[in-house]
Structure formats: C-alpha cells, structure tokens
Amino acid sequence: MPTRAKTFDSHYPVTGDAIGTFPIHTDADVRVAVAQARIASDKWVALGFRGRKKVLLAWSKLLMERIEECTALISMETGKPVSDAKLEASLAAGHLAWAARHAQEVMRTSHRSPGAVMANMSATVERSPVGVVGVIGPWNYPIFTPMGSIAYALAAGNTVVFKPSEFTPGVGVWLARTFAEVAPFSNIFLCVTGLGDTGRALCEAHVDKLAFTGSTKTAMVVAATCAKTMTPVVLECGGKDPVIVAHDADIKRAAENSIWSSMSNGGQTCIGAERIYVVESVADEFIAAMLDAVKNIKPGEPGVGNYGPATMPKQLEIIQSHIKDALKSGGRAIYGGAKSVKDPYVEPVILVDVPEDSMAMQDETFGPTIIINRVKNVDEAIILSNASRYGLGASVWSKRQGKKIAAQLHCGMVAINSTISFAAVASVPFGGVKDSGYGRIHGPEGILEFTYARTIVRARFQLPITFTSFKRTAGNDKLIIKLTRLLNGRFG
Numbered sequence: 001m002p003t004r005a006k007t008f009d010s011h012y013p014v015t016g017d018a019i020g021t022f023p024i025h026t027d028a029d030v031r032v033a034v035a036q037a038r039i040a041s042d043k044w045v046a047l048g049f050r051g052r053k054k055v056l057l058a059w060s061k062l063l064m065e066r067i068e069e070c071t072a073l074i075s076m077e078t079g080k081p082v083s084d085a086k087l088e089a090s091l092a093a094g095h096l097a098w099a100a101r102h103a104q105e106v107m108r109t110s111h112r113s114p115g116a117v118m119a120n121m122s123a124t125v126e127r128s129p130v131g132v133v134g135v136i137g138p139w140n141y142p143i144f145t146p147m148g149s150i151a152y153a154l155a156a157g158n159t160v161v162f163k164p165s166e167f168t169p170g171v172g173v174w175l176a177r178t179f180a181e182v183a184p185f186s187n188i189f190l191c192v193t194g195l196g197d198t199g200r201a202l203c204e205a206h207v208d209k210l211a212f213t214g215s216t217k218t219a220m221v222v223a224a225t226c227a228k229t230m231t232p233v234v235l236e237c238g239g240k241d242p243v244i245v246a247h248d249a250d251i252k253r254a255a256e257n258s259i260w261s262s263m264s265n266g267g268q269t270c271i272g273a274e275r276i277y278v279v280e281s282v283a284d285e286f287i288a289a290m291l292d293a294v295k296n297i298k299p300g301e302p303g304v305g306n307y308g309p310a311t312m313p314k315q316l317e318i319i320q321s322h323i324k325d326a327l328k329s330g331g332r333a334i335y336g337g338a339k340s341v342k343d344p345y346v347e348p349v350i351l352v353d354v355p356e357d358s359m360a361m362q363d364e365t366f367g368p369t370i371i372i373n374r375v376k377n378v379d380e381a382i383i384l385s386n387a388s389r390y391g392l393g394a395s396v397w398s399k400r401q402g403k404k405i406a407a408q409l410h411c412g413m414v415a416i417n418s419t420i421s422f423a424a425v426a427s428v429p430f431g432g433v434k435d436s437g438y439g440r441i442h443g444p445e446g447i448l449e450f451t452y453a454r455t456i457v458r459a460r461f462q463l464p465i466t467f468t469s470f471k472r473t474a475g476n477d478k479l480i481i482k483l484t485r486l487l488n489g490r491f492g
C-alpha cells in the first residue's frame with residue numbers, strides 16, 4: 001500500500017482549535033514543483049509584458065471580488081480583526097496591480113554612453129527575469145508581505161514557488177488557487193506547504209532567487225543554506241523601529257499614531273513602533289497623550305478586540321520576558337505590566353525610562369508594548385535610534401525638522417508625521433539594513449530585484465586603430481594613455 005502523505009493542521013489562535021489540514025511537502029515534492037515552474041518559465045516570458053499584465057490585473061481584480069472570502073480566512077488563521085485583514089488584502093491587491101502596470105517601463109532597455117575612446121560602440125543594458133523565484137512568507141501579514149515578492153517577481157517574468165508560514169498555510173493555498181483561475185496555463189505560481197523542512201527544501205531546490213521574510217535568526221540559516229547552491233537571497237527581517245518626537249511635533253497625532261503602530265495586529269508588525277525617543281520639553285505632554293490614546297484599546301477575538309491574540313503561541317514568552325527585563329533593569333510600567341500577558345492575548349503595555357542596554361530595548365519584542373524614553377534633544381534621539389543592530393523603519397514627528405532628521409537615520413524607510421506609510425506606497429522600495437536584512441521589494445527596485453542585467457556592446461563601425469588585437473603597436477598604447485588622461489571620464 002502507498003504511504004500516506006504526512007499532514008499538519010493550522011489553528012485558530014483564539015481557541016487553538018484546528019481549522020485546516022495541509023500536506024507536508026517533502027524534498028522531492030518541492031523539487032518537482034520547482035521543475036514544473038521552470039518548464040512554465042519560458043512560456044510565461046514569451047507571453048510578454050502585455051500578456052503578463054493582463055493576467056496579473058485579472059488576478060488583482062479577482063482578489064478584490066473575493067475579498068470577503070480572503071479576509072475571513074486571514075482573520076481565522078491569524079486571529080486579527082477582519083477590518084485589519086481587509087486593509088492588508090486591499091494593499092496586497094494594489095501592489096499587484098502596480099507591479100503589473102510598471103514592469104515594462106522599469107525593465108526597459110537602457111542605452112549607455114560608450115565614452116569617447118569607445119565611441120564606435122553602442123552600449124545597452126537589458127533586464128531579464130532570473131527564472132524561478134522561491135518565496136518563504138511570514139504569518140503576521142500572510143497576503144500583503146509575500147505579495148511584495150510574488151507580484152513583483154511574476155511581473156518581471158519569473159515563475160514562483162511559494163511556501164507560506166505553517167501558521168497561515170490556508171492563505172497561501174487560497175492565493176495559488178485564485179491565480180490558477182486566471183492563469184493562461186499551469187505552474188506559473190505554485191504553493192508548497194509544510195513546516196521548517198519544507199522551507200529548507202525550497203532553499204536547496206536550486207531556485208534562481210529566494211525571498212524570505214521572518215526573524216533575523218532564521219534569515220541567517222536561510223542565507224547560509226542558499227549559499228551552498230549560490231542562490232541569491234532577499235531577506236526582510238525584524239526591526240526595533242524607533243519613533244522620534246521632536247519639540248515641534250503634533251503631540252496628539254504623534255501619540256495616536258504611535259499607539260496604533262505599536263499595538264495594531266497585536267504588535268506583530270516588523271515595521272511597528274517599538275521604542276520612542278521624545279524630547280524632554282514635550283515628554284510629559286506626550287506621555288499623557290499616549291495614556292489617553294491607549295485607555296480604550298483592548299485585545300479580543302475578531303469582532304470584539306482592537307487587535308487579536310498572539311498568532312504564534314511561543315511569542316508570549318518573549319513578550320513577557322522583555323517586560324520583566326525592562327522592569328528589573330529600572331524601567332517603569334505606566335500602563336499594564338508583566339501580568340498583561342494573558343494567553344492567548346497580551347493587553348497593552350507602556351513602559352518608560354528603560355535602560356538602553358536592556359533586552360527590551362535591544363531585541364525585537366513583537367507584541368503590543370511600547371517603550372518611551374526621554375532625550376535632551378533630537379541629536380541624542382538620532383544617536384540612540386541608530387545604536388540598534390536593526391535598521392528597518394522609523395517614524396519622525398516634527399513640523400519643521402522631519403527631512404533633516406530622517407536623512408540621518410540608519411534604516412531603510414522613514415515615515416515623517418505618519419506611521420508605516422511607506423508600506424502602502426507601491427512606488428517606493430521596502431527593506432532594511434544591518435540585521436533587518438538586505439535586498440528590496442516594492443517599487444521599481446522590487447521589480448529589478450528579480451532580474452539580472454545583461455550588457456550588450458555592439459561595434460557600429462570599425463576604427464582604423466585596433467586596440468583589441470595582437471597587432472596593437474606601442475604608438476597605439478601611447479594614444480590610449482593620452483586620450484584617457486585628456487578625457488578623464490568626461491564623456492563616459
């Protein structure tokens with residue numbers, strides 16, 4: 001008798017009840033999926049920009065037509081409010097449409113100046129899709145985040161094999177099923193499900209590029225695994241995103257946005273606020289505004305709470321350990337505290353005066369907590385913001401100094417007088433530096449990330465002097481040196 005495939009369940013985080021059963025795809029299954037995607041790759045490329053645009057726009061339209069179905073599934077697998085799931089799905093569909101409409105323009109052949117010495121040459125740079133892209137997605141935003149890789153890779157002409165998080169496999173399977181409804185042929189976008197070993201198998205399956213979203217610790221393992229097969233990677237990892245509140249900030253708006261940034265989705269947002277540096281002169285006013293903004297915020301199941309439970313149960317231990325460490329090291333809780341962790345929920349927690357070297361300030365908490373520390377001035381806030389090993393996003397609140405402050409922050413994205421707004425703008429790149437990863441999704445950079453450059457230099461006519469020949473003379477060498485010194489890159 002044939003051996004039955006192993007399976008795993010996804011669960012409703014509010015109750016822990018199983019809500020779906022999915023296959024654990026083996027190494028062999030993943031290799032087959034990649035092979036199928038590779039066969040389909042040539043046909044997908046041959047469809048051209050117009051053909052792919054038509055397919056992807058149809059998919060975007062279908063996602064919006066099925067948004068109720070989609071968001072119910074997201075809410076069930078993550079526990080987040082349906083409203084939040086709708087925002088996530090809408091943004092994902094928007095990014096998909098943007099990538100479809102702009103891929104041709106972004107990948108247009110670029111004509112370059114050959115320089116005066118090589119004036120007889122025509123120099124161009126073409127962009128080609130890498131081939132098959134593997135995507136390993138997260139559980140906190142199971143459609144929006146992976147779509148930042150999937151949409152841009154597909155628009156560039158690649159086929160995709162997607163491995164969703166084991167906490168949200170249903171969303172990944174649903175995405176692949178809806179794409180199949182508009183696809184002109186099969187195996188353009190495939191989904192494989194499973195646990196960590198399935199992700200490892202995708203890293204080892206000789207895809208042409210792999211995009212991963214998750215913790216920095218796991219990203220290091222992914223990068224090391226991919227390095228064995230020389231597979232390039234895009235890594236979007238965690239953050240310890242700072243908020244800077246200057247003396248001229250709109251205090252009430254800064255507080256309301258910071259509470260939402262730190263606590264929406266249960267704080268399970270890599271670009272959410274985790275630490276706030278507020279200038280001393282407005283600190284009391286800001287803290288009072290934060291306390292006012294948080295007083296009616298509470299967790300609960302969809303339809304009840306402002307945010308849901310911890311989607312990944314083991315995160316509760318991390319959140320509680322950070323709160324306890326902050327208090328033990330000298331910080332104070334002015335709203336909530338260690339007892340706010342009540343499985344499966346974490347009630348809002350606001351901490352102040354937490355030492356910079358504490359675990360709560362150094363490591364990503366990924367929960368509905370926020371730390372507020374006072375600083376003498378904006379310069380000190382910038383120094384402390386940059387002291388982190390992370391460098392994903394940041395938020396700056398200032399009526400007159402926003403751009404100046406933003407330009408000095410060591411991170412990939414900054415929102416001025418807003419919060420995480422950069423994620424919603426499809427035309428700008430998304431990604432971090434330092435331990436927050438490398439590579440970019442979204443925007444033109446997100447399309448180019450899944451391509452490679454091909455340089456083509458063509459002789460338009462032959463020069464009387466041949467430089468690339470064994471017949472080159474000493475006089476030729478002198479001429480080359482003379483021209484190089486004279487021109488000095490002026491006409492390159």
